[in-house]
Amino acid sequence: MTSSGTNPATGPPMDGARADSARNGGFGSAAWELLLPAAEAPARRRGRALQSALREAVRSGRLVPGTRLPSSRALAADLRVSRGLVTEAYEQLTAEGYLRSGRGAGTWVSESVRAPAxxxxxxxxxxxxxxxxxxxxTPDLSLFPRTAWAAAHRSVLARLPHASLGYPDPRGLPALRDALAALLSRRRGVAADPERLVVCSGVAQAMTLLGFALHGRGMGAVGVEAPGSPEHCELFASAGITAVGLPLDAEGLAAEPLVRSGVRAVVTTPAHQFPTGIAYSARRRNRLLDWAREVDGLIVEDDYDGDFRYDRAAVGALQGLDPEHVAYTGSVSKSLAPGLRLGWLLAPAAMTEEIIARKRTMDLGNPAVDQAVLADLIVRxxxxxxxxxxxxxxxxxxxxxxxxxxxxxxxxxxxxxxxxxxxxxxxxxxxxxxxxxxxxxxxxxxxxxxxxxxxxxxxxxxxxxxxxxxxxxxxxxxxxxxxxxxxxxxxxxxx
The missing domain is CATH 3.90.1150.10 (Aspartate Aminotransferase, domain 1)
Incomplete structure (x- = not known):
């Protein structure tokens, strides 16, 4: 098989314990995926949490019968817990029939367990x-960090001032806006001013808010990538704006069709175009910014999966190059869960107050406790x-x-x-x-x-x-x- 992009990565070199895990049936990466929340539980509950996580992984079918588990030493090193905790978990689940073991033969998922469909x-x-x-x-919803979220929720409720439970600032909780501004600046190269950052109900609401703002400025059409996300067209249509499909080439959104279209706003996914997967070239990114300055227009940057990079360095956000001509949107829908309905929007200064006013009339702001929990997760x-x-x-x-x-x-x-x-x-x-x-x-x-x-x-x-x-x-x-x-x-x- 050939690839028009880079070849799949095998990942960074493994240390001894992780290499041992990989030899033991390839469970090393799965151990992190399935058991890390248990390893982060409070010390007095860590052993029971580890047993529960292993039991549920077998019962649900995520660890299929016949899977060989890593040695207790390797798994303990992977999870950074004591070897005794892992040994005790293996022994308990073997006694219950979820696992089987033999002298010198390792530990395996028992064939007697029947997983759901x-x-x-x-x-x-x-x-x-x-x-x-x-x-x-859709991301894997079973990876949602339930233990960490629940712990942060308890901690937040214990210290959240009573006043924070009133009607929130429509821009979002100040603590979350500060945390997001620091995160986006560090990870994505965004020029993030907390005072201009608006917490939204996902990227969908961010696009709708921008649509209303553009419509209020007399814009009746917005350019969208073709191929691209069908949802963009629907969201702008709800604000009374027509979507105009614009073609791509190997470097990103084609410049000449964009100029000929006459639109003054365009929605893009420059870090990882959906669905083609290309990253806009540096030349095309600069040309796009030049176009926005020439027509006094707006580039809407949907950074829907900007944190997931495997074979190359992350491409920084376009917004960092010209915050007054690029509106930046993102969310936790791919990293945590879309059901949280937590996202963000950074718009040019000239549009910010109008967007905040529209957000206030839409829903009076996002739930304060969920915002505080996300802020806690980011900061810690x-x-x-x-x-x-x-x-x-x-x-x-x-x-x-x-x-x-x-x-x-x-x-x-x-x-x-x-x-x-x-x-x-x-x-x-x-x-x-x-x-x-x-x-x-x-x-x-x-x-x-x-x-x-x-x-x-x-x-x-x-x-x-x-x-x-x-x-x-x-x-x-x-x-x-x-x-x-x-x-x-x-x-x-x-x-």
Whole structure:
């Protein structure tokens, strides 16, 4: 398999304990993914939390029967807990029948455990008949740091002043705006003034707020990337603004069609374009900024997955180069959970007060306690730990996807995999035509999103081009889904 981007990374070199874990059935990365919250529990409850986390991982099917666990020494080093805690957990779950062990043979997940149906737990709801859902846009909700969030919640409630429980500042809790400004400046190179930062109900509300502000300035149209996120068009339409699709080339949004369109605002995903996965070149970023200055326009930067980079250094935010011509949006929907409805918007100074006023009339501000909990996680380092944890898990899943495609669909070209939570897979013509391929996949219970569904893409050849989300799927689900796709080629369909 070839790639139009960089090749999948194998990750940084492992220390001795982690290498030991990898040799013991490849559980080293999974140990971090599944058990890290238990390792962060208070010392007096850590042993019980570790046992509970292991038990639930086996019961839910995330550790499948026959999986070999790492040695107690390796797992203890990975989690930075005492070896005795791990040994006690192994012994307890062996006594309960979840694990099995033999002298000198290691510790294994017992074959006697029956997990619930695939994807029945801790996954987003699926349509009836869907066995594996490769559609992009959702993180793994089971990675949400419940223990850390609950601890921060208790701590926040114990010290939050009574006055903070009143009607909040529509911009957001000052403590969260300060924490976010420091975080975005450090991690994404954003020029972040806490006084201009508005906490929103995700990027969706940020786009809607910008739409109303642009409409109030007499703008009736906004440019959007094509292909791009269909949600952008819908959100601006709700504010009375028409979306104009603009084509891309290998460097990003094509400059000449943008100029000819006559729009004075454009929505972009320059760090990791959705869905193609390209990062805008430095030349194209500069040209885009020149255009905004020439027309006194606005670039809306949707940094939807800016923290997830695997094979290259993170690309800094465009907003840091010209805060008065770039509005910056982001959220915790990919790093924590979309259900929190917590995001942010940094707009040019000339628009800030209008946006704050609109936010006030929309909802009077976001819930104060949730904002305080997120601020606590950021300030105390819990949010950075969560990002590292997700990065490890998602890199493993990306590599699982590319390996499975190589095995079952030889000749597939995969791109956009150096960053983010999805990949573009272009299957050779022999697997097409695309309508037949999609119909067979649906018949096998595999939910897919073709690249053509993202707009701005037309092709008359027989190739199949897919946007494959992998972050929300466990490695064994990814392998199962790709195998079922391969098996579905033998099915007859009528279109």
């Amino acid at each position: 695939l994807g029945a737990r801790d996954r987003a709801p699926r349509a009836p008949g869907v066995r594996v859902d490769f559609r992009p846009g 380092g819990g949010y950075d730990r969560q990002l590292r944890r997700c990065q490890r898990a998602y890199r493993e899943r990306r590599d699982t996807l590319t390996s499975a495609l190589t095995e079952h669909f030889p000749g597939t070209e995969v791109s956009g995999i150096a960053a983010g939570l999805h990949a573009i897979a272009e299957l050779p013509e022999r697997y097409g035509p695309e309508p037949v391929f999609l119909a067979r996949a649906a018949g096998a219970g595999i939910a897919l999103r073709p690249l053509s569904a993202c707009g701005g893409v037309t092709h008359e050849d027989g190739a199949v081009r897919l946007v494959l989300g992998y972050a929300h799927l466990a490695p064994h689900e990814i392998e199962t889904g790709v195998r079922l796709l391969a098996d579905s080629r033998r099915c007859r369909v009528f279109i």
